[in-house]
């Protein structure tokens with residue numbers, strides 16, 4: 442059994458952070474207060490494929506790593522949270538469960554956002570993470586599939602994080618999931634899927650709900666889950682391009698206080714005090730009488746359901762809440778301490794089916810297979826970002842002209858801060874170094 446401090450050291454030194462989402466350094470989640478580990482294979486964003494594919498391909502590697510982690514941390518149980526709809530993945534996990542008595546499987550419904558940690562924990566354990574708290578406060582640590590795969594490689598192959606599984610889909614010739622070197626450009630990764638099939642393609646980086654529009658020169662990082670290519674006039678593109686000031690004016694004119702955004706809000710349904718319809722009323726009227734409505738914006742998880750699905754006036758509660766919340770943080774305001782209300786009785790009836798979400802967003806035509814292809818990719822040029830995780834950026838330890846090998850550390854974790862190192866993703870020569878990026882070209 443690996444001792445917990447050694448596990449923390451290996452995970453940190455290998456540069457492992459959450460492979461998706463915000464990229465929280467994984468060593469920070471290895472905590473003796475965790476009594477349960479949950480593997481997050483909800484993958485609830487429409488069109489994404491990679492996590493279920495990796496778990497289907499590497500079930501033993503992932504389960505054995507979770508088992509090792511549980512022993513080191515002192516956890517009583519491990520739950521594999523996977524959607525019942527991912528039948529091949531569920532079968533692959535079942536085939537290995539008998540080898541690991543503390544590991545069980547928890548089947549999730551095909552709803553959005555099943556992968557939000559607070560929702561996931563409630564679905565699998567019945568616990569509610571208090572508003573503003575993190576999972577460890579209810580004794581749970583959540584890791585997604587690729588993160589555990591990266592820990593497996595770090596522990597068993599001494600391989601740091603140099604590559605990322607990315608689903609490339611939408612308007613491309615051959616949708617697929619590839620294992621690509623960090624630091625490749627979006628354009629070069631899309632070429633691996635045969636190139637685009639529309640004029641003026643728009644690149645959505647991440648899922649349709651929480652991803653952002655990017656450009657062809659954007660770089661693959663440790664959190665890049667997907668590139669979805671869409672035509673310019675696609676509904677999702679139009680929604681993502683909305684201007685905040687105009688959105689506020691539209692909200693002033695047409696928010697009818699129907700409360701649909703609150704009725705379907707997944708955090709509100711779990712008893713958290715976020716009520717987007719009240720925020721919209723207060724923000725659009727300029728009223729500051731109810732300060733609590735503004736402070737409660739801290740409890741929005743930015744899932745996007747309110748503005749991508751719920752609002753019948755096509756308004757943007759999430760965007761406005763996010764902007765407001767950012768302003769509070771910038772001014773040093775902290776989330777208030779509040780107890781959750783009881784879970785809403787209607788919750789099970791108000792979860793949003795993925796099929797309906799996909800249809801409403803006009804994504805059904807892109808709901809095709811994107812097979813996992815792990816063939817080696819030769820990249821002639823990468824730009825490795827020093828900040829691919831939450832926390833302080835890595836500090837470069839190479840200079841222009843240095844020769845580096847794939848897997849070699851090129852940036853050290855910042856001292857006395859939450860931080861991670863970065864490693865070369867290809868063999869080559871360092872051609873430029875800045876505080877933000879390290880460029881490597883093959884010789």
Ligand code: SF4
Pocket residue numbers: 695696697698699700701702703717718721751752753754755756757758
């Ligand atoms: S769903 Fe839209 S119109 Fe209804 S209260 Fe929320 S923001 Fe206003």
Ligand code: SF4
Pocket residue numbers: 702705706707708709715717740741742743744745746747748758759762
């Ligand atoms: S984005 Fe909207 S639906 Fe999601 S948690 Fe925030 S307010 Fe609720």
